[in-house]
Amino acid sequence: VPELPEVETVRRGLQDHVVGRRVDHVVVTGQRSVRRHGSDALIAGLNGRRLASASRRGKYLLVGLGGSSPQCRWHPEPGPQALVVHLRMSGQLRLVRAPAGSVAVAAHTHVRLWLDDGSELRFVDPRTFGELFVTGELDGRGVPAVLAGLGPDPLVEGIDPERLWQLATRRRASLKAFLIDQAVLAGVGNLYADEACFRARLRPGRSVGGLRRAEVFRLARALEEVLGEAVAAGGSTLRDARYVDLDGHPGSFQDHHAVYGREGEPCLGCGHPIRRIRVSGRSSHFCPTCQR
């Protein structure tokens, strides 16, 4: 559920309240959240480091690390490093500004970072799909090598409709599968794919290779609009998957969903009941009269 707009909202919170702080102490209580390189590597990579920047690529958060760069056996490469965070399905980053240790620790808190201003950054994740790791090997834009397979980020690089059209014509898969493919665009997930399809008046089950050029261009515009509005609204917070920002506040874009989570409810455009089907294994919502 956390997709580009939700992760971007968390990024902005980090930018405003965490960037510039130094990590004084790291505690890992959930090994699965640090499974990529292990807790020793995370602690060694973060201890004493300055959190120098907060960027994002797709659904990945990238916190640039400054300050002393320890030559340790876990991060022998010289040059810049970054803390990479992926929230996956249920991960949350929460900032506790009260004196460290004075606020009850929520269930499923797996990593705690004590910062030099007395605040504490916590990683909470009931389903433990999310992860944190420190990596070197950043390219010129500060993107880790492990994320090299991601396509352009709609907010960072923008959406090139011509490129989207070129990619679409070579495929036989569904429009839904195309949109949630992170190599096509980084950051679009099931929810915003459905909302963009509604705005472009295209059914998610359409074969993407069968789309006309004008339809793909319409899709590019729809994606830009939906993602932009969702970011402005602070993302979507659903009933079950309760995404919240750094301060625990929900987003409000769920109040503007046209189709997602609205099965059986009237289409905002024509009143016809919204339908839900499975496309490429994903729950897909659409209006059968407005979308072709």
Add this chain to the structure above:
DNA sequence: AAGCACACCTGCTAGC
């Protein structure tokens, strides 16, 4: 070789 099924998890809910 692209495209698909499946595993990984826990919390919520629809349906007995």
Add this chain to the structure above:
DNA sequence: TGCTAGCAGGTGTGCT
């Protein structure tokens, strides 16, 4: 009312 089976989905892997 209480229980459980099923569903939710991002990504990595493995199979076709």
